[in-house]
Amino acid sequence: MDEIAPEYxxxxxxxxxxxxxxxxxxxxxxxxxxxxxxxxxxGGEAASVNIEALFKKYGNYNKGEEPxxxxxxxxxxxxxxVPKLLMSSGELTNILVSTDVTRYLEFRQVAGSYVQxxxxxxxxxxxxxxxxxxxxxxxxxxxxxxxRMKSFIEWIGTFNEEDSASHKGLNINTCTMKDVYxxxxxxxxxxxxIGHAMALYQTDDYLTEKGRAPEAIERIRLYGNSVSRxxxxxxxxxxxxxxxLPQGFARLSAIYGGTYxxxxxxxxxxxxxxxAVGIKATMQDRGGEEPxxxxxxxxxxxxxxxxxxxxxxxxxxxxxxxxxxxxPLAGTDNSDSCQLIIPQSQVGRNHDIYIAVVSSAHSVxxxxxxxxxxxxxxxxxxxxxxxxxxGFERLGKIEEKFMxxxxxxxxxxxxxxxxxxFISKSYDATSHFETTxxxxxxxxxxxxxxxxxxxxxxxxxxxxxxxx
Amino acid sequence: MAARGPAGTRGGSTRFAQFKxxxxxxxxxxxxxxxxxxxxxxxxxxxxSTIGAAFLTQTISLDDNxxxxxxxxxxxxxxxYKSLAPMYYRNANCAVVVxxxxxxxxxxxxxxxxxELQRQANENIIIALAxxxxxxxxxxxxxxxxxxxxxxxxAREAGLLFFETSAKTSxxxxxxxxxxxxxxxLDQAGPRNPRAGGRGGVELRSETPGTNANGPCAx
Numbered sequence: 001m002d003e004i005a006p007e008y009x010x011x012x013x014x015x016x017x018x019x020x021x022x023x024x025x026x027x028x029x030x031x032x033x034x035x036x037x038x039x040x041x042x043g044g045e046a047a048s049v050n051i052e053a054l055f056k057k058y059g060n061y062n063k064g065e066e067p068x069x070x071x072x073x074x075x076x077x078x079x080x081x082v083p084k085l086l087m088s089s090g091e092l093t094n095i096l097v098s099t100d101v102t103r104y105l106e107f108r109q110v111a112g113s114y115v116q117x118x119x120x121x122x123x124x125x126x127x128x129x130x131x132x133x134x135x136x137x138x139x140x141x142x143x144x145x146x147x148r149m150k151s152f153i154e155w156i157g158t159f160n161e162e163d164s165a166s167h168k169g170l171n172i173n174t175c176t177m178k179d180v181y182x183x184x185x186x187x188x189x190x191x192x193x194i195g196h197a198m199a200l201y202q203t204d205d206y207l208t209e210k211g212r213a214p215e216a217i218e219r220i221r222l223y224g225n226s227v228s229r230x231x232x233x234x235x236x237x238x239x240x241x242x243x244x245l246p247q248g249f250a251r252l253s254a255i256y257g258g259t260y261x262x263x264x265x266x267x268x269x270x271x272x273x274x275x276a277v278g279i280k281a282t283m284q285d286r287g288g289e290e291p292x293x294x295x296x297x298x299x300x301x302x303x304x305x306x307x308x309x310x311x312x313x314x315x316x317x318x319x320x321x322x323x324x325x326x327x328p329l330a331g332t333d334n335s336d337s338c339q340l341i342i343p344q345s346q347v348g349r350n351h352d353i354y355i356a357v358v359s360s361a362h363s364v365x366x367x368x369x370x371x372x373x374x375x376x377x378x379x380x381x382x383x384x385x386x387x388x389x390x391g392f393e394r395l396g397k398i399e400e401k402f403m404x405x406x407x408x409x410x411x412x413x414x415x416x417x418x419x420x421x422f423i424s425k426s427y428d429a430t431s432h433f434e435t436t437x438x439x440x441x442x443x444x445x446x447x448x449x450x451x452x453x454x455x456x457x458x459x460x461x462x463x464x465x466x467x468x
Numbered sequence: 469m470a471a472r473g474p475a476g477t478r479g480g481s482t483r484f485a486q487f488k489x490x491x492x493x494x495x496x497x498x499x500x501x502x503x504x505x506x507x508x509x510x511x512x513x514x515x516x517s518t519i520g521a522a523f524l525t526q527t528i529s530l531d532d533n534x535x536x537x538x539x540x541x542x543x544x545x546x547x548x549y550k551s552l553a554p555m556y557y558r559n560a561n562c563a564v565v566v567x568x569x570x571x572x573x574x575x576x577x578x579x580x581x582x583x584e585l586q587r588q589a590n591e592n593i594i595i596a597l598a599x600x601x602x603x604x605x606x607x608x609x610x611x612x613x614x615x616x617x618x619x620x621x622x623a624r625e626a627g628l629l630f631f632e633t634s635a636k637t638s639x640x641x642x643x644x645x646x647x648x649x650x651x652x653x654l655d656q657a658g659p660r661n662p663r664a665g666g667r668g669g670v671e672l673r674s675e676t677p678g679t680n681a682n683g684p685c686a687x
Binding site: 026041094096097098100103104106107108109230236244247250251254255259264283 | 523550556669672
């Protein structure tokens with residue numbers, strides 16, 4: 001019963017979302033998967049934790065105090081460590097649907113998407129228009145600009161990269177997005193909210209780099225399609241927090257035969273020449289039983305960056321502050337949840353500041369509380385609190401603030417083809433999971449040698465009693 | 469679709485309620501077999517350990533106008549190395565903790581699972597203890613390792629429903645689930661619809677090709 005198989009097709013290390021989606025998909029495709037985490041819980045960096053665990057993680061209280069006790073039952077809190085939301089029409093949604101992991105999760109809309117104009121005392125928060133009616137009422141644009149915006153948006157809807165007749169006379173593959181905006185005569189402020197609050201670019205690099213117009217158009221379209229799917233905002237969010245997502249995909253893997261071991265340390269990676277061929281590991285804390293040591297072979301190893309610190313590099317740092325509030329954000333129509341983007345140009349930065357807010361409506365905290373995460377990409381080596389200050393200004397009174405040192409973003413040095421070790425990237429500073437699913441597909445391609453096709457993934461697989 | 473808590477609708481004099489039921493117990497005591505007997509009236513002597521007992525539902529009519537639907541979650545083998553996720557216990561209304569009456573240690577394991585349920589699940593969860601593989605003892609009484617009276621005494625003390633069952637012969641299987649259904653709080657059918665009914669809830673479906681993919685942006 002306690003026997004570990006002598007060999008697995010894939011050993012996966014770390015139960016973050018990227019790793020769990022991969023082990024789910026690989027199990028469905030018939031691979032024999034062993035999935036291990038050194039922690040005693042699922043999710044790794046993408047977990048959701050209760051408020052006691054959060055205080056303990058950040059250590060921002062005096063010894064002997066128990067500050068979490070004034071926040072109700074600790075288990076009523078599911079606080080995300082990574083501030084992200086799902087695009088309703090994004091790739092993660094597609095994967096959730098095609099794998100039926102939606103059966104284990106319940107989603108709610110995020111109530112609104114907002115953008116800040118100006119800064120300091122002049123700062124104003126406005127809803128990112130979600131339909132033509134909102135665009136016409138929006139305070140973001142004047143009357144003539146609204147008409148220009150309308151014709152731009154209509155053009156986005158009809159644009160077809162393959163059909164040059166729909167390109168407005170532009171050479172779409174060599175021009176810049178600035179050229180496109182110029183064509184429609186859009187004002188700087190409009191470009192700002194289109195590029196940052198709809199296309200969700202975090203810097204202005206996309207404006208002037210040749211050939212990026214089709215990508216920008218595609219991103220604006222994803223935003224529009226996501227809004228039109230359920231209305232109100234382009235985002236949805238799982239009840240009980242993002243930590244439910246890796247658990248759901250882990251369950252998918254297990255249903256298709258994947259083996260799960262938490263609380264298990266990797267003692268050694270076994271190599272033959274330059275290639276990894278197995279692991280030695282120890283499962284801890286067996287409820288009074290002795291730790292269990294085991295060795296098994298692996299045709300491939302998939303892992304998050306923390307399992308191979310020598311095989312990854314740092315590409316940047318994210319600043320993040322998790323804040324507990326007892327009120328909604330000013331200017332957001334008392335929304336129970338929202339995203340608020342402060343474009344870099346409005347506050348004299350190079351990278352946008354993001355605020356993601358969820359609340360008891362998503363079963364992540366007791367009634368009356370709101371969890372707001374302020375984040376950006378670090379631009380200085382000190383003054384990190386100051387970098388997030390424009391975000392804190394939007395929050396009003398803050399009950400608790402959890403902010404650690406800058407969080408390094410890792411990516412693998414090599415593809416994994418040479419050593420059989422396929423490493424994921426850290427969760428980046430974007431507000432959604434599109435780059436996470438890009439990474440899933442990239443790892444799949446590197447490891448399996450062909451593209452991951454998500455559509456119809458479960459067709460032809462036979463499950464006991466899987467008929468309802 | 470996953471139910472979250474009792475969800476009832478009362479149309480006229482009929483009532484219908486849906487509940488999440490989770491299975492627990494040591495590996496190889498027959499958890500999946502019990503459910504397959506209940507849901508499909510099937511039994512397989514040589515079932516491998518759980519692969520793909522994904523998601524089963526079964527309905528019980530308690531009387532002419534009361535129907536209870538169980539949405540049954542199998543461990544999918546994640547109990548083996550104590551790797552069940554919090555998601556598994558979340559909003560479970562009832563649980564069947566299974567042991568094997570021919571394996572002495574399996575009742576101790578069952579007791580640990582009951583403790584785990586009391587720690588992780590809803591306070592008012594209804595738990596049934598099922599001593600499975602009754603058929604083995606019927607033909608060979610010497611194979612019994614756990615006396616009925618001992619298990620029954622523990623169940624009474626811990627406030628659990630108790631049955632000895634056989635997934636193979638189906639003895640007491642239906643009775644087990646029916647007695648759980650009778651104990652569920654049908655009258656407290658919660659306000660929350662299991663799916664998409666609540667405020668702002670969304671049901672994820674695949675997009676019909678052509679409706680949205682290249683359609684005009686909604687702005």
